[in-house]
Amino acid sequence: MDEQSKRASGWIYPGLRIGEALEVAEQEGGLVLICNRCGHVYGPVSRDPKQGAVYREVPLAEVNPLNALSPRDDMVCRQYFCPGCAVMISTNVHRRGDPHLPDMELAPPEANESSSAAG
Numbered sequence: 001m002d003e004q005s006k007r008a009s010g011w012i013y014p015g016l017r018i019g020e021a022l023e024v025a026e027q028e029g030g031l032v033l034i035c036n037r038c039g040h041v042y043g044p045v046s047r048d049p050k051q052g053a054v055y056r057e058v059p060l061a062e063v064n065p066l067n068a069l070s071p072r073d074d075m076v077c078r079q080y081f082c083p084g085c086a087v088m089i090s091t092n093v094h095r096r097g098d099p100h101l102p103d104m105e106l107a108p109p110e111a112n113e114s115s116s117a118a119g
């Protein structure tokens with residue numbers, strides 16, 4: 001399958017860029033998500049990249065001073081960064097202590113191959 005066909009079919013393939021800082025790469029053992037700036041490996045494409053990132057929680061007023069007017073003081077902005085080069089890959093607003101919410105969990109290409117082979 002050529003590059004254009006892969007893109008048209010929606011397959012996940014090496015070189016596929018996801019957002020500003022993530023890219024699919026091929027490594028021994030399968031496809032992984034990497035930082036497109038420093039090459040840090042976040043993990044397999046089937047796993048949310050935040051699990052391979054570092055994060056910090058900051059008060060909402062640090063993100064925007066207008067948030068200081070909010071009556072809620074239990075909310076934080078969780079910022080996720082590449083451990084290799086510190087590029088920010090995601091942010092979420094949570095209650096302090098809430099579990100991490102996945103941004104994406106991509107289906108491995110094997111699943112796509114079997115479903116498209118029938119059609």
Ligand SMILES: [Zn+2]
Nearest residue numbers: 035038082085
């Ligand atoms: Zn990086």
